[in-house]
Amino acid sequence: MDTSRLLRTTGTVIAAAGLLLSGCTSGGSGSTAASATPGTSGGSASPSPSAESAALRPYYEQKLTWRDCGVAGFQCSTMRAPLDYAKPGSGQDVDIAVARRAATGPGKRLGSLVVNPGGPGGSGIGYLQAYAGIGYPAPVRAQYDMVSFDPRGVDRSDPVECLDGPAMDTYTQVDQTPDDQAERDRLVAAFKEFAAGCQARSQRVLPHVSTVDAARDMDLLRAALGDRKLTYVGASYGTLLGATYADLFPGRVGRLVLDGAMDPSRSSLDLNRDQTAGFETAFTSFAKDCVKQPECPLGGGSPEAVGERLKEFFTKLDAQPVPSGDPARPLGESLATTGVIAALYDKGAWPQLREALGAAMNGDGASLLALADSYYEREPDGKYANLMFANAAVNCLDQPPAFSGPAAVDSALPSFQKASPVFGTGFAWASLNCTYWPVKATGTAKALTAKGAPPIVVVGTTRDPATPYKWAQALAGQLDSGTLLTYDGDGHTAYGQGSDCIDTSINRYLLEGRAPEAGKKC
Known part of the structure; x- marks a missing residue:
């Protein structure tokens, strides 16, 4: 039942990988461009008053209070976001759960790296604590604070509930x-x-859990973290979330990796x-x-x-x-x-x-x-995580049936x-x-261009079951600055799945800002 449109990572622990060059082949003759430098903490990270309404300013200026998560090495916090972005400050807010693991050093801290495991409905915090925060390549974790959040409607963030x-x-x-x-x-x-x-x-939140809503929350998170630009790795459905963010806020894009890409025009x-x-x-x-x-x-x-x-x-x-x-x-x-x-x-x-x-x-x-x-995500005691509930809620809001x-x-x-x-x-x-579905869809299929954004890396696996390779090709072509990185292999998503070529290319981009050459294949 409901075995389609669930787009998330496999749950495999991402293996640490160094920056050694490996045997990748490069197609085409595109030049490698440097992306914008990731935002570091300090300075004014929130948008100028002219860029956001006065009613949104308190959300952008909020400070996160960090506490121990109960999981060694991780801190948790809660961020406020307006339930309805058309009515910010109305007193109707949602609480967005956030977690981080501080950069381990040594070396220069590059800011925050926000990760999303897909779904929609996958818990970003669960993914961070079980995989990304401890299993991402050591050089990346050394220079970035690893951060994730449960998008609105998911797990710890005003979760959608449907059936017992x-x-x-x-x-x-x-x-x-x-x-x-x-x-x-x-x-x-x-x-x-x-x-x-x-x-x-879940009547209160159902009309307000779209991907656009989550992308706008992610910009609040960027500001609350003190980053001028968003650095982000999104897997599976997380690629749609990242591409939506880039299309809404192209000037705030830092280094974006979209792995196992969706085609928003379909x-x-x-x-x-x-x-x-x-x-x-x-x-x-x-x-x-x-x-x-x-x-x-x-x-x-x-x-x-x-x-x-x-x-x-x-x-x-x-x-x-x-x-x-x-x-x-x-x-x-x-x-x-x-x-x-x-x-x-x-x-x-x-x-x-x-x-x-x-x-x-x-x-x-x-x-x-x-x-x-x-x-x-059914537990031995018969309880279900809210993955399937949030999955339907987001999908049914993002597009007509x-x-x-x-x-x-x-x-x-x-x-x-x-x-x-x-x-x-x-x-x-x-x-x-x-x-x-009880709520009419608010979104529709359309190409996302993110015009003016720095280079965005789109990763596609040739025999990916959940996000077919042609979707990655399409998204890379739609994005004004998209560059396609191809993994010739099996499985869903490619980063951290055993290809030194893929891992080296993405690590270099995240750490040095050098995007892979257009058409690079591994």
């Missing part, structure tokens, strides 16, 4: 490949129940269909590798044959789920599909996926269910099935989730 744990358990098991009218009706009813739960529990329908094709590409890579292993649970032969066998297994689960160790949650088709998708984000999870599929095909669904639970109703899904099914014979049907029906 038992209701979410039911929701995630609803059949997303309906075979008859009764199953179609149950799927539509599930989407309506989810939307109604969000409205009932409609919701096109984004979902593109992502469907992306997961098919990733599955094909997995299938090619699987048949080379001594015990591939999906047999041998071509990727197409492997895909057919996986579809047959899903069909069996649709008719008869297998035990998972949780009597209330046997492994049916929906949860099994989600488990497979979760593992396709990261090539390092392929052995785990083979093992989980083998066990499930032999009647034990526990391992594949665990992969699905990791995707949904992909479909007007079930009949529109029927019309689009052939194109989704062509994009992915394995996942197409489920992804098409999952794209119906915003159709019944």
Whole structure:
């Protein structure tokens, strides 16, 4: 259920990397340009009065009070932002949770490096404390304060809430490949129940959790941190957040890395269909590798044959789920599909996926269910993080829905099935989730140019399942100063995923301001 438009990093710890040159190839003959020097603390970091309304000035001039987070080495704070940027100072604010880890030194401090793990709905603070703040390359952490925040509507920042744990358990098991009218009706009813739960529990914040709102919050954060320019690494959906910021505030852009890029000019329908094709590409890579292993649970032969066998297994689960160790949650088709998708984000999870599929095909669904639970951020006690709630809230506000109703899904099914014979049907029906959303979309698909910004590095992986490579190509082309850095490989996002070439290029940009040559490939 809802296995599309969730765009976040894999959760893999980013390995430290030095600045050694590695064997990258460079395409094209573009020259390397230096970006603006990152803002350092001190001086007047907030905009001039002419740039912002008087009502916004108190937000820009606020000072952060730091306290111990309870996690060694990290400090936390809370920032105020107007609930509605059209009515700042009205007394209706949101509290934005912020965390940092101070630069470790030695060397000159370059200011703050704000990171975002994607989603929408991923906790920036959780990502900072578990990965970025301790796993980013040591030279980067030495010279930057590592900073992140939970965007409005996410986790610690006025979170969107929709369903309790038992209701979410039911929701995630609803059949997303309906075979008859009764199953179609149950799927539509599930989407309506989810939307109604969000409205009932989160009515205050639902109209104000768009990507534009979060980007404006990020500019408040830049000022509160004392930085003249924003230095930022955004992964997955975080690339849309970063590109939106650059388009709104091109003069305040420092060094921006957008890794696993989205294409903001694509409609919701096109984004979902593109992502469907992306997961098919990733599955094909997995299938090619699987048949080379001594015990591939999906047999041998071509990727197409492997895909057919996986579809047959899903069909069996649709008719008869297998035990998972949780009597209330046997492994049916929906949860099994989600488990497979979760593992396709990261090539390092392929052995785990083979093992989980083998066990499930032999009647034990526990391992594949665990992969699905990791995707949904479900805890062992049955509680869910608010990831899926915030994800829907942001996506449904950022763009009009992909479909007007079930009949529109029927019309689009052939194109989704062509994009992915394995996942197409489920992804098409999952794209119906915003159709019944209680708040009308405030955004629309459009190109983002950030005219006048210094060089922005856009990173694309050629076989990325969640953010297809063509999206990175498109975003780099739209941005007035975009430069594309390509990783020829598998998995979602590239920085810190094992390529010295990618890591060296990004480290050099963050530390020295030298963007990679246009068309550089690793």
